[in-house]
Amino acid sequence: MKDVIIACDFPGRTECLDFLDMFREEKPFVKIGMELFYSAGPDIVREIKGRGHRIFLDLKLHDIPNTVKRSMAVLSGLDVDMCNLHAAGTIPMMRAALEGLTRPDGTRPLLIAVTQLTSTSEEAMHGDLLIDRDMQSVVMHYAKNAAIAGLDGVVCSPLEAESVHSVCGSGFLTVTPGIRFADGEKGDQSRVTTPEKARELGSDYIVVGRPITAAADPVAAYRRCVREFVGTKEI
Numbered sequence: 001m002k003d004v005i006i007a008c009d010f011p012g013r014t015e016c017l018d019f020l021d022m023f024r025e026e027k028p029f030v031k032i033g034m035e036l037f038y039s040a041g042p043d044i045v046r047e048i049k050g051r052g053h054r055i056f057l058d059l060k061l062h063d064i065p066n067t068v069k070r071s072m073a074v075l076s077g078l079d080v081d082m083c084n085l086h087a088a089g090t091i092p093m094m095r096a097a098l099e100g101l102t103r104p105d106g107t108r109p110l111l112i113a114v115t116q117l118t119s120t121s122e123e124a125m126h127g128d129l130l131i132d133r134d135m136q137s138v139v140m141h142y143a144k145n146a147a148i149a150g151l152d153g154v155v156c157s158p159l160e161a162e163s164v165h166s167v168c169g170s171g172f173l174t175v176t177p178g179i180r181f182a183d184g185e186k187g188d189q190s191r192v193t194t195p196e197k198a199r200e201l202g203s204d205y206i207v208v209g210r211p212i213t214a215a216a217d218p219v220a221a222y223r224r225c226v227r228e229f230v231g232t233k234e235i
Ligand code: C5P
Pocket: 007, 009, 033, 117, 118, 119, 155, 177, 178, 179, 187, 189, 207, 208, 209, 210, 211
């Protein structure tokens, strides 16, 4: 299922809820990141969930398997729909995360891996991390590790969605930020793709922040994103 996830990159509870109050007819899938979670705490997740939104909790866990497993159990208890971790934590860490996430009734949130952060250059990967391979090979290897561990997908660029699907299978989810409207500002994103292009490239979910949150009419911008990305879904 294709969907648009709004990155709610707000400094606190009030700003975020004021923003969501604008949506009266639809309940967008929202991404809560570290800034909002650390400022507003787990209650913000309960509150937004209580309003009927699906939630991608973007906390990018990376620690020893036991710690990640226990932390994921806590996140699962918050009833989020999607969460994530760093694939660099290794396959045992990813497997432990899945165990922690799985609720007694067998259900669990989707679990998505971050491969290499887009802020990490190939030069930094070689020089700082002492990883000798090229970026594309590392990203695909980490995606494959995530699939082997049983995860549901990866965060990647829409431009990588096709390769990820060919390496990990078409059912392996690609959750893709770096989205801009054709007539919009790029901001600090360098490689950007329109919602329509992301659909053509096979993205499963697009993560869209400022093109919606900073728009003069955020609801209209969200609807435009849905129209261009999901295509058939009319609101
Ligand atoms: O405002 P914008 O649409 O650029 O927001 C994109 C969102 O996706 C932000 O929350 C950003 O942190 C996140 N993200 C990203 N690139 C990645 C991973 C996450 O832009 N590689």
